Amino acid sequence: MGELLFATGAEDVLTGIPSAPRVHRLAELDELLARTTAGQLHLSATAATEGELVPILVDSLGEPVVARWTAGDGQQIWYVSPHRVDWNQVVAWLIQCALPGYVPAALRRVRSRHHLDPALETPAETRAAALLKSWSAATWRTRAA
Numbered sequence: 001m002g003e004l005l006f007a008t009g010a011e012d013v014l015t016g017i018p019s020a021p022r023v024h025r026l027a028e029l030d031e032l033l034a035r036t037t038a039g040q041l042h043l044s045a046t047a048a049t050e051g052e053l054v055p056i057l058v059d060s061l062g063e064p065v066v067a068r069w070t071a072g073d074g075q076q077i078w079y080v081s082p083h084r085v086d087w088n089q090v091v092a093w094l095i096q097c098a099l100p101g102y103v104p105a106a107l108r109r110v111r112s113r114h115h116l117d118p119a120l121e122t123p124a125e126t127r128a129a130a131l132l133k134s135w136s137a138a139t140w141r142t143r144a145a
Contacts, residue, residue, distance in 0.1 A: 002029040004069060004078050008051070016042030053080070066090070 003026060005013050012022045015032060017040060023029045050072030055064035056079075069078045081090060099106050104120055118126060 002026060004080050007078075008069075008071075014042075016040070051076075 002013050002023070006026050012024055013029065014022050015029075017032065017036060020028075020032050023032060051069055052072075053064070053067050053069045055067045057064070057066040059065050064080075065082065067080045069080055070076070118129070121129070
């Protein structure tokens with residue numbers, strides 16, 4: 001979030017931490033994060049930015065944890081997440097939890113290897129899966145003999 005605020009023209013970023021209420025550079029924010037946790041930060045900027053921030057994931061208080069920011073001219077889209085987040089975890093969560101829970105058909109459309117819901121399969125896919133399962137079982141029986 002701090003990177004986004006500085007990239008969009010913020011002169012100061014307010015941290016919400018009494019010992020360091022504002023930072024002026026990204027390096028200062030990195031140094032502050034080394035001494036605190038990301039959960040303690042409540043970032044906001046002192047420079048106005050044109051655009052729209054749309055929450056994707058919110059915490060129990062309704063505050064955005066992950067969001068999409070679109071510039072006023074529509075030329076830039078930023079996905080905002082906690083500082084130094086492991087993107088592999090974010091993508092895994094999206095594939096394994098968010099998409100099946102909120103947009104189950106999306107996994108079917110892209111033929112994701114994570115999609116295992118038979119209720120969303122076409123009849124041809126169901127038949128193919130059954131044939132593959134029986135072929136695999138027969139192959140294992142043959143190898144075991």
